[in-house]
Amino acid sequence: MTPVTVAADGDSYSTTLTGLPSNTTMHGFRDPGGDSRQLPINGVLAGAPLAAKLGVHVGDILTVTMAFGAPQQQRLDGFVDEPLGTARYATDTTARALGGLGPNGYLLRFDSDVDRNALRTNIAELPCVIAYTDTHALESQVDKFLGLLWIFIAVMLVLGATLAFTVIYVTMTVNLAERTTELATLRAAGISVRRLTAAPAIENLTATLLAVPFGLAAGIATAWAFLRSFTSDMFDIDLVIGAISALLAVAAVVAAAAMSQLPAGRLVQRIDVARVVRERAR
Structure with a gap:
């Protein structure tokens, strides 16, 4: 060498x-x-x-x-x-x-049941041995260095999930708020609260499902660019995304969209039909 x-x-x-x-x-x-x-x-x-x-x-x-x-x-x-x-x-x-x-140099292969620490000590004490590297110890050291990266990834996942839920929740709430007059008119016409709640929910969930492929593609592209920013001549980090990861991401987004529909029923029930009709009549 x-x-x-x-x-x-x-x-x-x-x-x-x-x-x-x-x-x-x-x-x-x-x-x-x-x-x-x-x-x-x-x-x-x-x-x-x-x-x-x-x-x-x-x-x-x-x-x-x-x-x-x-x-x-x-x-x-x-x-x-x-x-x-x-x-x-x-x-x-x-x-x-x-x-x-x-x-x-010499490359040594050990049995799985040997005492690697004892072998390290014995080999390092041999005459003319300058350095000794145990691949298992090297792997353990790299895992320790990556510990901070795992913490960073965990924080990013929590913040990303919170941000995604907040954006979806606010979007759905604003959508319902802008349709207050329409919902009040339908209630005055005798449409049940259940039907009024179900209709916007179906529309919003459908829009979410239609947007999922575009969001998934954008997310994969962003993840690839993020990991490539860490790649250098010393480290080569590739993006590997399995089907389970993609399905979990889709499920999380759909679940967040579904949870954001929960306030819809309360919003529809709290609509003051008489006040909205009077404002519309003006």
């Missing part, structure tokens, strides 16, 4: 190059499309964000400068999708041929 600087068309990016056996099973590689792939016999693999950083494509020739090594040309054989960092990978033969300096 060695630090490298990758350059193309006048732009450069500093990262690391890891050389692995061509048939390794200790590190998997997934392309941006989600398919698995192997290390190329010749050439290198690079993290997908490198494409935007340097404006390069698969098959381009990169100038690779190793730590304390001379610049060399290497073919970009493909991109890999990884959640953290924008590293580069090649076979150990290719990495050694590029020269430069870098420490050797």
